[in-house]
Amino acid sequence: xxxxxxxxxxxxxxxxxxxxxxxxxxxxxxxxxxxxxxxxxxxxxxxxxxxxxxxxxxxxxxxxxxxxxxxxxxxxxxxxxxxxxxxxxxxxxxxxxxxxxxxxxxxxxx
Numbered sequence: 001x002x003x004x005x006x007x008x009x010x011x012x013x014x015x016x017x018x019x020x021x022x023x024x025x026x027x028x029x030x031x032x033x034x035x036x037x038x039x040x041x042x043x044x045x046x047x048x049x050x051x052x053x054x055x056x057x058x059x060x061x062x063x064x065x066x067x068x069x070x071x072x073x074x075x076x077x078x079x080x081x082x083x084x085x086x087x088x089x090x091x092x093x094x095x096x097x098x099x100x101x102x103x104x105x106x107x108x109x110x
Contacts, residue, residue: 006014
C-alpha cells in the first residue's frame with residue numbers, strides 16, 4: 001500500500017500521530033530538565049540547614065526576651081589550669097595547640 005493508496009483520513013492520522021510522538025518526546029525532555037533543576041535547588045537548599053537552625057535559635061531568644069543558657073561548645077576544652085586545648089585540625093597548622101590564658105602582667109617583655 002503506497003502513500004497515494006491511503007485515504008485522506010489515514011494520512012492525517014499518521015501525520016497527527018507523528019506530531020504527537022514528537023511533542024511527547026519534547027515534553028519528556030522538559031520534565032527531565034525540570035527534575036534536574038529541582039534536585040539542584042534541593043541540594044543547594046540543604047547547605048543552609050545550619051544557618052536556618054542558628055537563625056531559628058536567635059528568633060526563639062528574641063521572642064522569649066530572655067537569654068537561653070546553654071553549655072558552651074566543646075570546641076574549647078579547658079582543664080583545671082584554664083588552658084584551652086583545641087582538637088586536632090582546628091588549630092592553625094592542623095595540629096593540636098594549647099592556648100594559654102593571657103595574664104595582665106608584662107611577662108617576657110625584657
